[in-house]
Amino acid sequence: MALEATHSAGSDYVIRKPLVTPRVRRWIVSVLLAAVCCIWIYPLVWMVSASFKTNAAIFASEGLIPSEPVIDNYLRAWNEANIGAYFFNTLFVTVGSVLLVTIATAMMGYVLGRRKFLGRGFIFGLLVFTMFVPQGYTIIPVFELLSMLGLGQSLWGVMLATTGGSFVIFVLLFAGYFSQMPDELEEAAKMDGVGFVRTFWYVMLPLSKPIIVTVIVMQTLYAWNDFLLPLVVTLANPAIRTLSVGVYAFKGENFVDWGGMTAASTITIVPVVVLFLFLQRYFIDGLAGAVKG
């Protein structure tokens, strides 16, 4: 029946020509995207540009390319403002929290994604609920927790507190990914006499590489850039400040050193940009995989 229908329609079927050829269409899309990209990237370019200007030149509206580029801002930021020390604080906090978060969320996601147990739905609900609590509300209790643990004044405390940021999202990412894995893989391991923990470690975890990379990149970005939490935790102890907090110190009571601040900011984002350049393929794959899920 269907065959007949298409057949009779074939006689008076008109081929409609597109308004623009695919080639022109690609051009239009590219130009539009380029325009959006320019707007998007402007603040970043402004920041880098300002870091090469003197404080006076920044507000002289001379355009993005500095007429007399200076590197004083960078020297000042690195030497006087302790950015060098903050850099290593941030590195410690980031690496530590990435390690902790990746291992902990993968394990939690595996159990939540693949095991059916009493209260699983409740735990899922609780996790999702916490995503709706703004970070600002939890900072004081987190600080109190750290103080009780005796970590209120140490980098370990900052690191531990930083692991909490996107923990839930990562658990959900892992849970979603693991829940899609074919049961046969686990069953094959079971037939091979491989236990629960080792099945996770040798079979399932290596297969979740896209998610692992996503989590590493996202947690790195988060830990590197987090501001509010390290600000509060390090309030009383400038020596353990992270970069984002250190940059804020350029804002004095009566005077803001814009040149120094933008230079410090640029130093801050360079590692992250480099990381992204190297890992962007995995990062995009991971997110795409997680969404396709």
Add this chain to the structure above:
Amino acid sequence: MPGLSLKGVTKAYGATKVIHGVDIEIDKGEFCVFVGPSGCGKSTLLRMIAGLEEISGGDVFINDQRVNEVDPSHRGVAMVFQTYALYPHMSVEQNMGFGLRMNGRPKAEVAKRVEDAAKILQIEELLDRKPRQLSGGQRQRVAIGRAIVRDPQVFLFDEPLSNLDAELRVATRLEIAKLHRQLGGATMIYVTHDQVEAMTLATKIVVLRQGIVEQVGAPMELYSNPANLFVAGFIGSPKMNFLEVSPGADGALQFKDGRSINVTGKANNIATVGVRADQLRAAPLDAAALTGEVSVVERLGDAEFVYVRTGWGQEIVVRFEGGADIPVGSEVGFNLSGRTHFFDTDGAAIDGLTVASH
């Protein structure tokens, strides 16, 4: 000596019973095929033997030992999954040796066993490859290799050929038959919905329907003496023709169009006559037990399957020799010759009857 036996095995998911008391004895070295339509419980049964599915009732014995609560890896069974279930990130060699390595076998022994299995399956040159670099047939071999390496008493195959294309399926079917002989003494249990696989591979076929064993027997026994309508219709290709009959005059059996056949033997309660495509012979229209109009002809080369629409609108299939060239639309008549099957109102086969004349 039974290699494996199931005694009153049942399976229920909550209140839904899917296996209703299955009793099967499988001798050592036998190639036993569980066959049935999808949802008949054959895979569930296999997974219960493997230990991947809990046994709700009854007992499973492997080598006369009750294994209901025994861990899958300690039952002496190895399983080949439908989707192969190879570990994607490991090489073929690692895949095959994974279980042994994880159980702390010495490296040399693992290597030796993997090598031996690879030799049997002729996949030695694939050992360094990852599963994604293999074709479907090669993956299948690796999956079988992973089972061989464990040196099990019982091999379990869960529809291992259903992901292969038609040509490869036939080739691999042969390989598995050879493998069974090569591994002499290994008991194999094989699940499939394809009766051709069952017929060609099995030394014993178990036909299942809705969690009940319909019949157990050697392939030709099931083909020649099906116990009921279901088995008769399931085993053999093309499907057996079932013709409804009613008692006619003088104990004859009357078809829906009034034509009749006579049966020798006690012919009570016959509701259906079953006849295979190759047991119908062309006959002149006025002397034929069955007549109809040819609707479709399938030419297979060595044979032609002619589909004939009877007077009451049922389509029956008849086998002709290749080159018979029956024209579509022509009126043809047939007689029942050779083996004819009779079934009562409940669908059970009635033995000891033959077609006399008509």
